[in-house]
Amino acid sequence: MTPLLVGVLGVFGLFALMIFRTPVAFAMMIVGYFGLWILEGSRAASAVVLTESYSAVSNYSLIVVPMFILLGNISSAAGFSRGLYDAAFAWVGRFRGGLASASVLGCAVFSAVSGSSVATAVTIGKVALPEMKRLGYGDSLSTGAIAAGGTLGFLIPPSTGFVLYAILTEESVGRLFMAGILPGLLLMTLFISTIVLISYIDPKAGPRGDYVPLSQRFKVLGRAAPLLAIIALSIGGIYAGVFTPVEASAIGAGLVVLLAFGTRAINFAGFRGAVLETLKTSAMLYMVVIGANILNPFLAVTHIPETLGNALVGWGLGAYGTLLVIILAYVVLGMFLDGLSMLVVTIPIVFPVIQQLGFDPIWFGVVAVIVIEMGMITPPVGLNVFVVKGVAQDVPMATVFKGVLPFLLAMIVGLLLIIIFPPIATFIPDTMFG
Structure with a gap:
């Protein structure tokens, strides 16, 4: 043979x-x-x-993974994630669909702690879904918002997907982290816009929440401030060039442990459970x-990557036509494989083709991660959909999949914008690293 x-x-x-x-x-x-x-x-x-x-x-760069996973697990075990959600709800909950928008905001902020899509969906879902049910939110909007918001954990730094992509392609983890910031904010904005649109079309789907006085809003924000400061220090330190990603992950994890014990938000048993969960997840990765x-x-x-590249170029589709074929292949694979599996299996095959076509590898990393995110909410696998279904056990699976469809369309819009305007992904890393 x-x-x-x-x-x-x-x-x-x-x-x-x-x-x-x-x-x-x-x-x-x-x-x-x-x-x-x-x-x-x-x-x-x-x-x-x-x-x-x-x-x-x-590999020294891989230390980022267990450190940021520990940061997320400690934050979740100490209940800091509840503080993030409460702060978001206090500021936007009074608007139509505000509770769902607060959930997406909570997912975005917690993504900067956990780096995991599943952890983000579970953590915010456990807090937000009961509240949305209490206020009479439609099941499809509430579950769809959590499932879609959870995908931000795979894009907003620190992203496990970016760490693996960096290792597989030998690209800079720091550049990839910075490349994920603006696309992450773009998707968050598109998700919230989707919620607002749905709520105005069907007011019963996303009713207004209770009004929170300004003084109470600042009080709730103050409770979340220490964790927000740790996030800002970790990610901001990378941007300012003060820390490497590895140093930032260790500093963030160390500070959140000190915060959890200093505020007595966690006991030794909770700490031990968070560490064991970190060990399990890190060992798997x-x-x-x-x-x-x-x-x-x-x-x-x-020579499969080389042969595939020559075949795609030989079709005469051009650079963006070939990119479209690759994206469609990712969409199909995303229906059957989870995100990490798809990333590690396909990147060694696809990446040489991307290089041959002359695309920016950092930009493509963002594109690939977003397409993989889409797979997290598409049937029949849709990992985040199953995670949300596990939290909202009384909601039929069909209702959850129906709820994610508008957000899937929002992700397609976001992906198209990043393809048409690559600086959305490359501006920050190019500014930082020249």
Whole structure:
């Protein structure tokens, strides 16, 4: 068999293993190892497993992941996420659809703590959904807003998706973090605009919340101020060039631990639970990175990325026509794979094509993450939809999927704007890093 044929069979085998519920990390390891064994022998395959595994876990940039995950878990366990939501609700809750808008704002701010879409949807959903139900919000709007708002956790820094993309492509984590800020704010604005539009079309879907006096608004904002200050210090420190992303993650995690114990918002049992959850999540992500590092050499030997790039260029679609094909492929894959799996499986294949077409790799990282976000709320997988359904157990799944459709359209608008106006993604990192 030719290396290309072995590579094609390996890719099909990879998807088959994932269809049969093999964890994506182990599926990549199996295909990468045995593929190299067939092409280059067991000695070379074993050497790749050893060297790439060590290289993956000793990657200094990857320290960002457990630190920011710990920051998010401590914040959630200490109840700081409730403070973020209460502050958002106090300021915008009195407007039509304000409670849903506050939920999106809460998701956006908590995304700057957790870096996880699922964690954001669960944390804000547990707080916001009961309140929206109490005020008579429509089930589709309330669940759709939480599911869509949760996707911001994959885009707004610190984003786990950007960390993995940086490792897979050897791009700068700091540049990617900064590239996610304006697109994240753009999507947040589009989501809130969608809520306002729905609420004015159907006032019963998003009634006004209770009026909160100005003094009370500042009081609630003051309770959330310490965590907001930590977020501003971490992300602002990266922007100002004071901290590297790794240093910012460690400082943020350390400060939120001190804040949680200093305010007695967490006890040792809660702290231990947050640390254990951080270890589990970090171990899973490290295994995914190891699997990707084993799969990548196999793909390189088979020349699949090179062959795919030549084929796409040979179709004569042009740069943006080829980009459209890649985006459509992501949309289809997003119906069956979760975001992290799709990222680590596709980037080694697609990224050389993007380079060949001359696109900015930082800009494409933002585009890829947004398309993957869309997959988080599209059927039949729609991970965030299932997460929200788990919180709102009395709401039918069909109602949740119906609720996310307007937000999915908003994400498409946001994606088109970033494609038409690339500086939305590149302005901040280009300004920072020259």
